[in-house]
Amino acid sequence: MTDYPNGEGTLNRPSADSPDFLTFDEPLIPIAPPGYRSGFVGIIGRPNVGKSTLMNQLVGQKIAITSPVAQTTRNRLRGILTTPQAQIIFVDTPGIHKPHHQLGEVLVKNAQIAIDSVDVVLFVVDGSVPSGKGDRFVTELIRRTDTRVILGLNKIDQQPEETEAIAQIDQTYAEIAEERGWSLVKFSALSGAGLEELQSNLVEALEPGPYYYPPDLVTDQPxxxxxxxxxxxxxxxxxxxxxxxxxxxxxxxxxxxxxxxxxxxxxxxxxxxxxxxxxxxxxxxxxxxxxxxxxxxxxxxxxxxxxxxxxxxxxxxxxxxxxxxxxxxxxxx
The missing domain is CATH 3.30.300.20 (K homology (KH) domain)
Known part of the structure; x- marks a missing residue:
């Protein structure tokens, strides 16, 4: 990736005192150790599948708004998670849907652009219900890219209690993942269940790379x-x-x-x-x-x-x- 920050952000409190730091104007950006991984992960999916809630959970702070109303996210918002092993820049995108006005067209176009401009696509679906036409529409958009894809089944805390019903729902998504060679992870953005496994999968999917942002920056938005x-x-x-x-x-x-x-x-x-x-x-x-x-x-x-x-x-x-x-x-x- 060649996407570098301009130094402007929010909630940044740099505390590094090591001489091993480079300055990109302000604030300080450290030099990544050997084997450190970094990259951009696009969170893609239909409206109201929990993309913003997921990003808030992963970065550990509320930077994206959430609501029961579909299409809550409008701007391509970046959330930054920095760990000792990797720096993951999450790109939260508007829900992909059929646009009905100029604003809708802009939002969907930006989501499509994000698919081709990130290192990994995290395709988030509502795992409490079987896959439907909306998921297949997003699937077809993602198929056009060579970017690595992880299929994330969110809302597992809302799945039916019956084991057979859960298996039937999971199978509709497993077929999508198997057909396209995508890895699949189940989690709940609300409760946090499964997020550790998801994070590990994302780190493994990234290539070795530098710090793009200071370690304690959680978003690049002012x-x-x-x-x-x-x-x-x-x-x-x-x-x-x-x-x-x-x-x-x-x-x-x-x-x-x-x-x-x-x-x-x-x-x-x-x-x-x-x-x-x-x-x-x-x-x-x-x-x-x-x-x-x-x-x-x-x-x-x-x-x-x-x-x-x-x-x-x-x-x-x-x-x-x-x-x-x-x-x-x-x-x-």
């Missing part, structure tokens, strides 16, 4: 991006119907003081009716969303936060290339 995602997560959790997919967050201002961080953010929606739902009666819904998001952001920055939210109507922003770019949604290189 804090402003994570703040916006945490606000969007609370909207996904507290609203239903058409609102969640019509929302884009703009972080307008971040002012840091010794005792508090003040954040001003705008929630962009497509219709006045959606604005009314988000504000709620006497502003109660917006207060609920703001309070919950503030608590999550405080965990992120480990300090007190004042969060002020505004709601703005931007008609048909998901169909506009200019507005998509303004909100950070573009086809990635």
């Amino acid at each position: 804090e402003r991006f994570i703040m916006g995602e945490l606000i969007r997560e609370q909207i996904l959790l507290h609203t239903r119907e058409e609102v969640p997919h019509s929302v884009a967050i703009s972080i307008d201002r971040v002012e840091e003081a010794p005792d508090i961080t003040r954040i001003l953010a705008t929630i962009n929606v497509e219709r006045n009716s959606q604005k009314g739902i988000l504000i709620g009666k006497s502003g109660q819904m917006l207060k609920t969303i703001g309070s919950a998001a503030r608590q999550q952001i405080q965990k992120l920055i480990m300090g007190k936060v004042y969060l002020e939210l505004f709601v703005r109507v931007q008609p048909k922003w998901r169909q506009s290339r200019n507005q998509l770019a303004e909100f950070g949604y573009r086809i990635e290189d």
Whole structure:
């Protein structure tokens, strides 16, 4: 891989004092010892199979938002796991689905690009149910690449209790893996069961390589991006119907003081009716969303936060290339 960081990230607290360190501007990146492995792992799959939950578990910190709503992930988000044996850069991608608007096309295109630009593809499926058309659609996309593939059966904690039923579900995925020569690992991103075996498989699949990022960096995304995602997560959790997919967050201002961080953010929606739902009666819904998001952001920055939210109507922003770019949604290189 030739993908190098620009030094910008979040939650980085370098503590190395060894002379065996190279500087890439700031922060410090160590020289990898002989036999050290590293590389990029693309987490690919249908919407709502638990890709973001999995990445959060693997890196040991919440950097990707999760919700019961399908297609929660929009940006190609990187999570970084550094161990004594390897540095794995996970690329969490939007769920692959049939797009219905310009935003959907951008999201699916970025997922397809990720398949060809990583060292290993981790194809995540919902192991609590048999494989279906959606899984076969993703399978066909992955077949076009020469990248090594690991098929991951998530949600084993939700499989039926009957041994025969479990075997029948597993067999539908085993046939896919055997036909294509893919390895298969079962796990639960929610409980953590099987993740040790998955991690071992991923390390073995990587080639020897350098540190791409400082060892204690957990994502390459700036804090402003994570703040916006945490606000969007609370909207996904507290609203239903058409609102969640019509929302884009703009972080307008971040002012840091010794005792508090003040954040001003705008929630962009497509219709006045959606604005009314988000504000709620006497502003109660917006207060609920703001309070919950503030608590999550405080965990992120480990300090007190004042969060002020505004709601703005931007008609048909998901169909506009200019507005998509303004909100950070573009086809990635």
